[in-house]
Amino acid sequence: MKVVADFAKCTGLGICESLLPDRFEVGAGGEVVLLRQDVAEEDRAAVEEAVAGCPTMALRLEP
Amino acid sequence: MNPVEHLVVVGASLAGLRAVEAARRAGFTGTVTLVGAETHAPYDRPPLSKAFLDTAQRPYPPEVPWLRAPDSFTSELDVGLVLGEPATGIDVTAQAIQTSTGEIGYDALVVATGARARMLPGTEALAGVHGIRTLDDARAVRRALDAGARTVVVGAGFIGSEVASAARRRGLPVTVVEALPTPLARAVGGLAGTALATLHERNGTQLLCGAGVRAVEGSDHVERVVLDDGTVLVADLVVVGIGAEPATGWLDGSGIELGNGVVCDETLASSVPGIYAAGDVARWMNPVFGRSQRIEHWTSAAEQGAAAARNAIAPDRATAYATVPYFWSDWYDSRIQFAGSADAEEVRLVDGDPMTGGRWIVLYRERERLVGALTVNGQTEIMKYRRMIGAGATWQAGLDLAAARRASPPAEAWFPRASDPDGRPSRAEGHPRSVQPAAVRPDRPLR
Numbered sequence: 001m002k003v004v005a006d007f008a009k010c011t012g013l014g015i016c017e018s019l020l021p022d023r024f025e026v027g028a029g030g031e032v033v034l035l036r037q038d039v040a041e042e043d044r045a046a047v048e049e050a051v052a053g054c055p056t057m058a059l060r061l062e063p
Numbered sequence: 064m065n066p067v068e069h070l071v072v073v074g075a076s077l078a079g080l081r082a083v084e085a086a087r088r089a090g091f092t093g094t095v096t097l098v099g100a101e102t103h104a105p106y107d108r109p110p111l112s113k114a115f116l117d118t119a120q121r122p123y124p125p126e127v128p129w130l131r132a133p134d135s136f137t138s139e140l141d142v143g144l145v146l147g148e149p150a151t152g153i154d155v156t157a158q159a160i161q162t163s164t165g166e167i168g169y170d171a172l173v174v175a176t177g178a179r180a181r182m183l184p185g186t187e188a189l190a191g192v193h194g195i196r197t198l199d200d201a202r203a204v205r206r207a208l209d210a211g212a213r214t215v216v217v218g219a220g221f222i223g224s225e226v227a228s229a230a231r232r233r234g235l236p237v238t239v240v241e242a243l244p245t246p247l248a249r250a251v252g253g254l255a256g257t258a259l260a261t262l263h264e265r266n267g268t269q270l271l272c273g274a275g276v277r278a279v280e281g282s283d284h285v286e287r288v289v290l291d292d293g294t295v296l297v298a299d300l301v302v303v304g305i306g307a308e309p310a311t312g313w314l315d316g317s318g319i320e321l322g323n324g325v326v327c328d329e330t331l332a333s334s335v336p337g338i339y340a341a342g343d344v345a346r347w348m349n350p351v352f353g354r355s356q357r358i359e360h361w362t363s364a365a366e367q368g369a370a371a372a373r374n375a376i377a378p379d380r381a382t383a384y385a386t387v388p389y390f391w392s393d394w395y396d397s398r399i400q401f402a403g404s405a406d407a408e409e410v411r412l413v414d415g416d417p418m419t420g421g422r423w424i425v426l427y428r429e430r431e432r433l434v435g436a437l438t439v440n441g442q443t444e445i446m447k448y449r450r451m452i453g454a455g456a457t458w459q460a461g462l463d464l465a466a467a468r469r470a471s472p473p474a475e476a477w478f479p480r481a482s483d484p485d486g487r488p489s490r491a492e493g494h495p496r497s498v499q500p501a502a503v504r505p506d507r508p509l510r
Binding site: 025 | 109361366369389391398400443446447450
């Protein structure tokens with residue numbers, strides 16, 4: 001699986017970065033930078049939490 | 064304890080919806096009922112004072128920020144929706160809540176009734192006076208702005224300031240009236256509150272501090288706001304943003320301990336077994352600060368809703384909910400973000416100049432610990448501080464991070480003066496400019 005960002009929705013609120021800083025970081029442009037997109041099965045729950053935690057619903061998991 | 068077969072969630076906004084979603088995600092197969100006072104399906108509140116009012120949005124007017132697609136409540140969540148029915152009471156012995164039309168029994172209950180916007184007494188009958196908490200409020204405010212309203216915002220808080228920003232973006236005249244001498248002193252401290260207020264001045268919003276409202280006048284529709292000093296402000300729209308009170312009236316006398324919200328332990332459990340609380344209505348013991356807190360932020364509402372539901376359906380395996388509070392606000396072209404606590408012995412500008420419109424950062428110290436951080440246009444920085452605060456980082460570690468990533472030197476005009484008549488001992492250690500920082504009381508402007 002991989003995690004994908006919708007940059008039309010992302011406004012860089014950074015909840016994802018505070019949960020998983022090795023995967024997400026708000027960049028100088030004010031949008032999330034995906035440091036790593038692949039999601040192993042054992043990381044899935046943590047990434048799902050970041051997806052659910054996004055106030056602008058800008059993250060999703062794709063097969 | 065018998066297994067939970069019927070989970071009832073009272074309050075159909077963010078915390079309540081997240082409770083339902085989390086229960087299902089945790090594998091709960093029993094009956095779930097979501098009870099809401101408003102007739103609307105769950106919607107998201109932060110956009111109501113931001114994008115929802117913004118004429119630059121396409122399409123305009125923007126659509127309602129629904130939290131879920133309408134058909135997914137049945138197809139994905141299998142939840143019974145009871146909308147337009149405020150809960151009016153509860154019998155904790157019989158395990159049943161009362162609504163305006165009947166009773167609903169429960170095995171486990173999540174209270175997520177939120178908070179109610181405080182209004183100015185005596186203005187109920189006057190058209191054009193609105194809070195901005197509900198979708199109906201936001202629609203009314205938008206209609207008034209669309210009609211070119213001259214706006215008075217009562218209360219210089221975050222939501223009122225966002226409405227002022229939206230009005231100015233349309234080129235409309237707006238005045239913000241604040242009863243206290245410094246805006247946002249309780250939320251972010253006096254130094255940051257004073258610094259944030261400069262955003263209003265620089266964007267053409269008139270800000271009157273230390274100004275009480277004597278009367279809001281008009282025949283059917285509001286026409287003017289009269290201040291305590293006799294100043295008259297002509298107004299077609301008055302937006303009241305003077306805070307909110309936890310919606311616990313329906314729990315009075317129920318046996319559930321109340322006190323500025325539903326009093327909860329670390330696991331969001333109330334004083335009555337089987338009853339949990341989440342969101343604006345919950346005052347729980349936050350392990351991060353070892354303090355009982357009631358927080359009205361999006362992030363904690365979402366997370367508490369999920370945590371409360373998980374604990375409610377499996378109380379034997381209940382886990383603590385701990386968080387570093389976080390909120391954001393958008394004023395004009397600036398993004399304001401705050402993490403942690405503003406209840407601090409020292410507040411210090413560590414990056415930038417609030418007067419220039421770029422990025423600036425304020426940190427908060429309590430004893431030797433970094434407890435809070437406020438950034439303006441610092442999206443790349445705030446979460447680094449939030450993680451540090453959660454990890455119990457020292458004040459010095461916060462100063463070191465600020466120094467290492469500094470965009471521009473902190474403006475000296477915002478430093479506390481050694482001669483500050485604060486009466487508290489000054490401390491010089493670790494200060495970037497060796498200026499003697501008098502301990503700062505957050506309720507007082509420094510300039």
